[in-house]
Amino acid sequence: DAGITQSPRHKVTETGTPVTLRCHQTENHRYMYWYRQDPGHGLRLIHYSYGVKDTDKGEVSDGYSVSRSKTEDFLLTLESATSSQTSVYFCAISIRVKLTSGPSTDTQYFGPGTRLTVL
Amino acid sequence: DQQVKQNSPSLSVQEGRISILNCDYTNSMFDYFLWYKKYPAEGPTFLISISSIKDKNEDGRFTVFLNKSAKHLSLHIVPSQPGDSAVYFCAASFSGGGADGLTFGKGTHLIIQP
Numbered sequence: 001d002a003g004i005t006q007s008p009r010h011k012v013t014e015t016g017t018p019v020t021l022r023c024h025q026t027e028n029h030r031y032m033y034w035y036r037q038d039p040g041h042g043l044r045l046i047h048y049s050y051g052v053k054d055t056d057k058g059e060v061s062d063g064y065s066v067s068r069s070k071t072e073d074f075l076l077t078l079e080s081a082t083s084s085q086t087s088v089y090f091c092a093i094s095i096r097v098k099l100t101s102g103p104s105t106d107t108q109y110f111g112p113g114t115r116l117t118v119l
Numbered sequence: 120d121q122q123v124k125q126n127s128p129s130l131s132v133q134e135g136r137i138s139i140l141n142c143d144y145t146n147s148m149f150d151y152f153l154w155y156k157k158y159p160a161e162g163p164t165f166l167i168s169i170s171s172i173k174d175k176n177e178d179g180r181f182t183v184f185l186n187k188s189a190k191h192l193s194l195h196i197v198p199s200q201p202g203d204s205a206v207y208f209c210a211a212s213f214s215g216g217g218a219d220g221l222t223f224g225k226g227t228h229l230i231i232q233p
Binding site for chain 2: 004031033035040041042043044045048050056058059090094105106107108109110111112113
């Protein structure tokens with residue numbers, strides 16, 4: 001358990017409304033990520049953060065913005081939700097682990113997900 | 120263009136036998152590979168990983184093999200158990216562990232038959 005919570009866990013909204021999803025972690029990890037999962041696509045990176053106020057775009061960032069004003073919270077905002085943004089959204093954090101053989105590496109651990117439906 | 124490919128959407132294996140899940144990648148700059156397991160309505164769970172400097176990593180019933188020349192990795196589960204029924208995702212990163220994010224395959228649904 002990497003101490004990650006996501007809220008809300010489920011949300012139904014209408015096209016054109018703003019939506020904010022929250023990811024909260026309790027262990028002061030520097031790196032945080034937002035992914036979306038869709039049938040036939042696996043998980044795709046939306047945005048990520050490497051520290052407070054430091055964020056960068058991922059593969060599918062159009063239509064999304066993020067903010068990180070404190071270490072423990074990473075917010076994902078859909079300024080004007082569209083039906084194509086109906087998806088399951090996962091937050092992740094990165095933890096450095098020492099492999100039994102080989103260098104230390106950063107492994108990502110995921111939250112429970114938020115199911116968003118845009119009507 | 121998909122950089123990490125899992126070409127089998129589903130795989131059915133008898134309980135007690137070996138499950139082999141395959142993954143191919145196209146970008147030779149990937150240097151770290153991971154497998155995740157996902158149950159419905161839950162987040163992906165980290166299973167096992169391998170650095171590009173290795174060709175095998177083992178953890179209990181799970182072994183990952185990496186063939187860099189073929190740009191291919193596989194996950195072996197021996198023996199397969201009913202609780203192994205889940206979707207398995209292969210993932211890769213450039214940065215020695217994913218600081219810049221992971222690139223995922225589409226997943227393989229493993230079904231363990233009693």
